[in-house]
Amino acid sequence: MRALTPAEVLFDGEVQPAVLPPCDHYAGSEKLIRKSLALQVQLGPVFDVTLDCEDGAQVGQEAAHAELVASFIGGEDDRFGRVGVRIHDFQNRAWRDDVRIILRNAKKPPAYVTLPKIRSVFDAAEMVAFVEASRCELGIDAPIPCHLLIETHGALAEVFELAALPGVxxxxxxxxxxxxAHNGAIPDTAMRSPGQFEHPLVRRAKLEIAAACHAHGKVASHNVSTEVxxxxxxxxxxxRARNEFGYTRMWSIHPAQIEPIVSAFSPRADEVAVAASILxxxxxxQWGPTRYQDTLHDRASYRYYWSVLRRAHATGRAMPAGADALFGPEASTRGS
Structure with missing residues (x-):
């Protein structure tokens, strides 16, 4: 009889919480896109590349930029299928064209579509539904996940409902x-460190987003740092984003930021070894209670240690001897 994997026994039929590469690297211009994809080939799928239609496109050139972005998705430099796209926001009439152009012209679907400046559940639900309808119309087999940018008062007020949306x-x-959006009520020092972790309104926003994500099995992605x-x-x-605020992913806007972000979000080698031994x-x-170094463990702690291994897998860490089998007979050495 084949040994059952953690994914098969620890979630009582529920879908496992999402795990993504720990760095989301943004690139808007053709030069930066090429550089980012080349770095992904070099480092492996330990970070995603998000091709930016929102800030990357010149005014009046939105369609041409969407076509440029589409040409890279599924191309020879998209080795791992971890290239996503950020489209225009709900208030910009270009967002629907972005979706149509990219899904129609890309050689394969993007890994995800990022939806910026969400103002309400209504905005998000309509955009997610349009992405889904477009992929069905174009005969794309699998649903395309959506990532939501929480950066408005309305989105923060409805963040738990947004995290609960199917397709997100x-x-x-x-x-x-x-x-x-606070019109000067929050000082500009809160846009950088250490202020971004200290101002009460910003701390509240970070914590609400992370809590909503973990309540609904979604990935909490921390904002960019402007230091280059x-x-x-x-x-x-x-x-700090990981240990104090519960984030498991972070933006990057400069290639030099990628490796420190991946390193910070990667479980330590000793954590991985302990998790593998326990699991x-x-x-x-047969997933009954066990004892490890005089500490009792059961399914509650098994779920925790499984999350450690899944995050290590997503950051390209080599698994301890025998631990690859926990991911199933068809698991590769990267990703989960």
Missing amino acids: EALSFGLMDFVS RDMSVIANDAA LAAQQA
Whole structure:
């Protein structure tokens, strides 16, 4: 009899919480897109590349830019299928054309579609439904996940309802627009560190988004850091986002930011080793209670350690001996 995997026994028939690569790297111009895809080939699928139609397109050139973006998705430099796209927002008439052009012209579907400046559940639901209807119309087999950018008062007020929407895979915090929406009531120091982690209104927004994501099994993606010279700042921001606010993913806007973000969100080697040991013992015990170093474990702690292994897998970490079997007989060495 084949040994059952954690995914088969620990969630009582529910879908596992989503796990994504820990870095979401944005690129808008053709030059930056090419550079980002080349770096992804070099480092592997430990970060996603988001091709930006919102801020990347010149006014009046939206359709041409969407066609450019589409030409890279599924192309020879898209080796891992981890290239997504950010389209225009709901108030911009170009957003529907973005979806049609990209899904029609890309060689394969994007890994996800990011929807910016969501103002309400109504906005998000209509956009998600349009993406789904478009992929069905074009004969694309699998649903395309949507990521929502939470950067308005309306979106934050309805963040739990947004996280619950079918078709939504992740919520991202848009720090700059959120601070600007307060019309000077939040100082500009809250747009960077350490202020972004200290101002009460910004802290509240970060925590609400993370809590909503974890309540509904979605990925919480932390906002960008604007520092591009001192990578210790990026590493510290990523560590605080993970350890203090519960985020499992973070934006990047400069290639140098990618590796510190991936490192900060990756489980440590000792955490991975402990998780593998506990889960392999549990698998041998048919997922009944076990003891590890004089500590008792059951399905509640097994779910925690399974999340550690899944995050390690998503960041390209090599699994301890025997642990690959926990991902199933067809698991590859990367991703989950």
